[in-house]
Amino acid sequence: MTTNAAPEAIDFADIKAAASRIAAHALVTPVLQSRSLDALVDAELLFKCENLQRVGAFKFRGACNAIWSLPAAQAARGVVTHSSGNHGAALALAASTRGIPAHVIVPEGAVRSKVAAIEMYGATLHRCAATISAREQACEQVREQTGATLVHPYADARVIAGQGTAAMELIAQGGPLDVLLAPVGGGGLISGSAIAAAALAPDCRIIAAEPAGAADTFESLRQGKRISAFVPDTICDGLRTLVGEINLRIMRAHGVEVLTVDDEETIAAMRLIWQRMKIIVEPSSAIVLAAVIKHRQRFAGQRIGLIVSGGNVDLDALPWPARPSTAGEA
Amino acid sequence: MTTNAAPEAIDFADIKAAASRIAAHALVTPVLQSRSLDALVDAELLFKCENLQRVGAFKFRGACNAIWSLPAAQAARGVVTHSSGNHGAALALAASTRGIPAHVIVPEGAVRSKVAAIEMYGATLHRCAATISAREQACEQVREQTGATLVHPYADARVIAGQGTAAMELIAQGGPLDVLLAPVGGGGLISGSAIAAAALAPDCRIIAAEPAGAADTFESLRQGKRISAFVPDTICDGLRTLVGEINLRIMRAHGVEVLTVDDEETIAAMRLIWQRMKIIVEPSSAIVLAAVIKHRQRFAGQRIGLIVSGGNVDLDALPWPARPSTAGEA
Structure with a gap:
């Protein structure tokens, strides 16, 4: 992990090494739960809040x-x-x-x-x-x-190992999981998560959520080769990137499944998270909850880890009136 | 604590008993920190996130x-x-x-x-x-x-004891504090916090933040008697209530100081918390950060606990466009 070119081979030892390396700088983000969202999908949801990470993202x-x-x-x-x-x-x-x-x-x-x-x-x-x-x-x-x-944003083993520390922490904090969900754009987060989960929770299924309008990963896995000509069209600006070659390989090796989600579903999920959990998440994060809601029958009764990837929404686009309408009182 | 009329005497044992009583139902909310907000005020801020409590508030x-x-x-x-x-x-x-x-x-x-x-x-x-x-x-x-x-919202010893568990948790989670800040409306939270801090951190100063447009507590302490004729005018809808008699007595007994804050300062602080911390807080919560910012010279270099009282903002008032502008990408 110390040569000039980013090495391609990566395993759980690299993630553990990454965890030690970043411990003094990165935050151990909280895992939050919401009983009302659990009730909505009839499952137990553990949200790993990387929107609360420094820079507002797992990156x-x-x-x-x-x-x-x-x-x-x-x-x-x-x-x-x-x-x-x-x-x-x-x-x-x-x-x-x-x-x-x-x-x-x-x-x-x-x-x-x-x-x-x-x-x-x-x-x-x-x-x-x-x-x-x-x-x-x-x-x-x-x-x-x-x-x-x-330092490439996702097609880099050092980056993938670092991103894998979020899933590693989630499993340590939240205990056994039936399913682990993360969004997929370039694939740094989902590939790191897959390596961590395979080592720590071998029975846990790893699922990537991808916008229907940027489903190159879904198509690449289906066709058995990486698609490179693609014009993404999605509200999830963090997920408009094409999946990386190394990331795709890791996903395939760990049997990662991809679920696609429409933007309307993602927006509805984002709104639910803001309202029920009082945290700010960006669309690229809300997509994981949208995937669970869309497939709720399949996920019913399960213990599901969701990596909330970031919270960098442009709040200047919100109204900040002198007297916003609020709903709290004594 | 089990008679029909709410008993008036209350001490730290009541708060400990409350903590055991509510443990199976209430959440242990996280304490979050923000290096950029710390840098802004040149102090160490520990935010006890009761906006992440069930119902979205310490209540x-x-x-x-x-x-x-x-x-x-x-x-x-x-x-x-x-x-x-x-x-x-x-x-x-x-x-x-x-x-x-x-x-x-x-x-x-x-x-x-x-x-x-x-x-x-x-x-x-x-x-x-x-x-x-x-x-x-x-x-x-x-x-x-x-x-x-x-069950009165604040002038009730059982309620005060319950609210005091937030400060008790904060001190257990965050370690020693120089100052503890909480908003004051009816005074349930600040009076419970004062009792908890007096027992657990006797050197910690207890400060209440109150809207300048609803400064009945400030005036009541200044005049030495509870003001009861008052027309509040503030964006902090959770703090429009008059302080309770019992709450005022507890505040006086523990030497709680009141800092008043203008609504403009509170709105600016609310915006900072949303942007930098990625959590949704209501104005009545943001007032504690506003108080620190307003008096930053006084608080410089200190370790400050802030109780973030709630996050119940009417999000329907926000724009939820088909394509909101966001700031995250790969």
Whole structure:
């Protein structure tokens, strides 16, 4: 886990090592339950709240593990990535925990609040055009100029091992599970979760929830090969990415099943979580509850772990009146 | 603690007894921290998240303790209260945990979502006019007809003891505190908190946060007598109540100080908590952070416990578009 290129082989020992590596920096997030949501689906739901993680997303785990895996000399040259979302912010903050430079390639048109967060955590921003090739080229250029190590958002064994620590914690905190659900975008979280669950809870089924409008993972598993031409269309902006090759391999090796969910179902689930659990989750997180609700007959009576991946919603889009309507009183 | 009239004397033993009594029903809510909020005020903040309590508010603790304090024969006749807010919902749910009837007096014009929650938890609703005298009269009538026990929202020793369990848990979970802050409306939470902190952390200062537009507690302590003519004007709907006589006595006995906060400061703090902590809090809860921000020089360098009293905001007032703007991505 300490070479310049990200190693591909990964097992539970890597997740345990990641857990030790990030322990001083990442939070042990709480596992929350809601009796009213349990009653709604007639199952026991354990929500692993990575929306309460630093940076507001599980992404901090993988970024932190990647950064603290680097040998000192390599680390000193910094890290680089081309995500303008949660991974970019996570890498920026994780780099600051080690006092090393972080470079984040930000495409034109990136949301201002996201860019502001990345900058707030101290990363150097590099602007480029909004195409994939422009992003990769800009990334390569920074690597050449600085010697920085690329930390890919999901197709990276160090990142996958870090993401797997959330499922590891959930099983330690919540006890035995019949099912573990996580969203799938690039696949860093679900592949890390699968490795952790296979080691800790071999009878637990691992299920990925994917937007129907970005179901490349579902299709890739069905067709037996990774689909690479795909135009995602979903409200779940964290899940618009194509699944990675290594992530797909791990999912296949662990028999991960994919359930697809329509955006309307995800929005309804997001609203339920806000209302009943009083936590802020983004659509890409709410999709796991939506999958359980959609398939409630199948899941009835079971003990289900759900990884709530993040809570980075643009709250500036909400109304903040001088006198919002509220429902609490003595 | 088992007579029909609520006893007035209350000490830490009552809080410990309440903790045992409610343990099977109430949640041990998490204590959350935020490094960015700590940095903002240059202090260490420990948020005791009663917004994540059942019913979405600390009120469940007091209601549950009151109900499980009753002797069986008395309990069988049920309980009654005249709050249409969190206490009404809390009493309804707490009664259902013991399988006894709950009657809630609901004044004309009460918010429909609140009334729906009380009904959902299985209470019998009794409508009356919106005046205080009509509410008290309706309450008295139900007591005469049913033999139900009145459980007052805050001026009740059983309720105060139950509310004190939140501070007791916070100190057990979070370790030593320099300061403990809680909002004050009727005073059930702050008086219970003061008793718990005095026993567990005698050097900890106890501070109540009160809206400047409902500063009857501040004025009552200043003038040395309870003010009873007061028209509250604040966004903090949970804090519009006049402080209770017994609550004021306990506050005075424990040297509780009151800090007043303007609504604008409370709204800004609420927004900060939603954004940085990814939890939903109501204005009546955010006021404690607002008080720390307002007096940050005084609190700098200290370890501060804040009781986040509830999260019952009317989310129907928020926009739930087909495609909300979000800030998370791979």
